[in-house]
Structures are given as C-alpha cells and as structure tokens.
Amino acid sequence: NAGVMQNPRHLVRRRGQEARLRCSPMKGHSHVYWYRQLPEEGLKFMVYLQKENIIDESGMPKERFSAEFPKEGPSILRIQQVVRGDSAAYFCASSPPGLAGDSYEQYFGPGTRLTVT
Amino acid sequence: QKEVEQNSGPLSVPEGAIASLNCTYSDRGSQSFFWYRQYSGKSPELIMSIYSNGDKEDGRFTAQLNKASQYVSLLIRDSQPSDSATYLCAVNPQGGKLIFGQGTELSVKP
Numbered sequence: 001n002a003g004v005m006q007n008p009r010h011l012v013r014r015r016g017q018e019a020r021l022r023c024s025p026m027k028g029h030s031h032v033y034w035y036r037q038l039p040e041e042g043l044k045f046m047v048y049l050q051k052e053n054i055i056d057e058s059g060m061p062k063e064r065f066s067a068e069f070p071k072e073g074p075s076i077l078r079i080q081q082v083v084r085g086d087s088a089a090y091f092c093a094s095s096p097p098g099l100a101g102d103s104y105e106q107y108f109g110p111g112t113r114l115t116v117t
Numbered sequence: 118q119k120e121v122e123q124n125s126g127p128l129s130v131p132e133g134a135i136a137s138l139n140c141t142y143s144d145r146g147s148q149s150f151f152w153y154r155q156y157s158g159k160s161p162e163l164i165m166s167i168y169s170n171g172d173k174e175d176g177r178f179t180a181q182l183n184k185a186s187q188y189v190s191l192l193i194r195d196s197q198p199s200d201s202a203t204y205l206c207a208v209n210p211q212g213g214k215l216i217f218g219q220g221t222e223l224s225v226k227p
Contacts, residue, residue: 031213033213033214033215035215035217041219042205042217042218042219042220043161043205043207043215043217044217045214045215045216048212048213048214055212055213056212056213056214058214059214091160091161093215095213105151105163105166106151106163106215107163108153108160108161108162108163109160110159110160111160
C-alpha cells in the first residue's frame, strides 16, 4: 500500500496527557500537511512541513501543539496537556516534491480520531 | 465573508440525475481548486482538480472554473447511490495549504 499512513487510527487520552500522532507520506512525496476536523465542522489547515522544515504553521494553536518532519521517520503532530476541545479527527495529507508555493494535489491519510476524556 | 463557501445542503437528487455542487472563494489570487469526497467517518478523497478557466471532465465528473466570478462547481452525471457523501471544495490561495468549504452533503435516492 503506497498511500498515506497514519497511526494510531484511534487514540484516547485523559485530560492533561500528551498525544502523539504519526504520519508517513505517500512514497515519493516530500510535503506533509496536517488538518483538523472538529465534530460538525469543516477541515481546518494546521501546518505544512517538508523534511526538517516547517513551511507554514499559520493554523497551529499557539500553545500545546507542535509538529515535526525529521530527516528520517514519520511526521509527528504532538499535543501536550490535551483538553476536551482537542477531541477531533486529525488528518495528514501529502503531495509530491516541488517548490514551496507550488500547488500540488494533496492525498489524505485515514486520519487519527482523538478522544479526550 | 468566509474564504470558501459552498451551497448549503443537504442536496437530494434521484438516481440517474445530474447533481450540481457550487463553491465560491474570496481570494482572487487563488490558482488551484480541488473537489474532495468524504464518506461519513472516512477521510477526504480527491476526485477532481482544476487550475484554469473552463471545464475539466473525468468520467461522470465535470469541474468548472470561472476565476473572474471566483466560482467553481462540480457536476456529477448519472448520479448513483454510491455518490452519496459530503463533497468538499478546497482552494489553494498560495503556499501549499488548502482552505476548505463547509461541504455539501449529497444524497442520491434510488
């Protein structure tokens, strides 16, 4: 399967714990995007990364959220000290290499459903 | 004004009919436009992309773009019950991120 992979598919955390969401892009893709979909709301952009670089983090909450895409391994979205409002579906998407600012089709992974109790 | 607006649903069409989904966007400098289909509980699936004015056809799907009117649409011909889903319009203003509309729920009745 050469699609975008995300794990875990479901994650339950208690308030105050940390959540780590992982994303491996499609083979040959080097751009990774994270989106969040709150219940009954649309998809909202969070962050755009290339290997070892954050290109655009304009959609990331200022506190508790961070993202990385290391030289080796998957991209990680980290949420520290989770609160109930963080409960949502988190989707990762990837696109092929190109210049930042070029527009390429983005392909989505299956998502991680985060539930904060 | 929302950055990307879609016609409110739900939209119900009989099987075999044409479903018409509409989307307007506010950033006149946007260059890339996409339609995604999302089944309940699943992730968005890319079904069409369009970059220049006019029509683009792919099977039963036709995307239409009018940059002067800041308008993009999706037509689904010969609608099938399996087309029942939420359709998301997405716009890339610049720099890679996608701005999504709220989605239009389509129901195709047998």
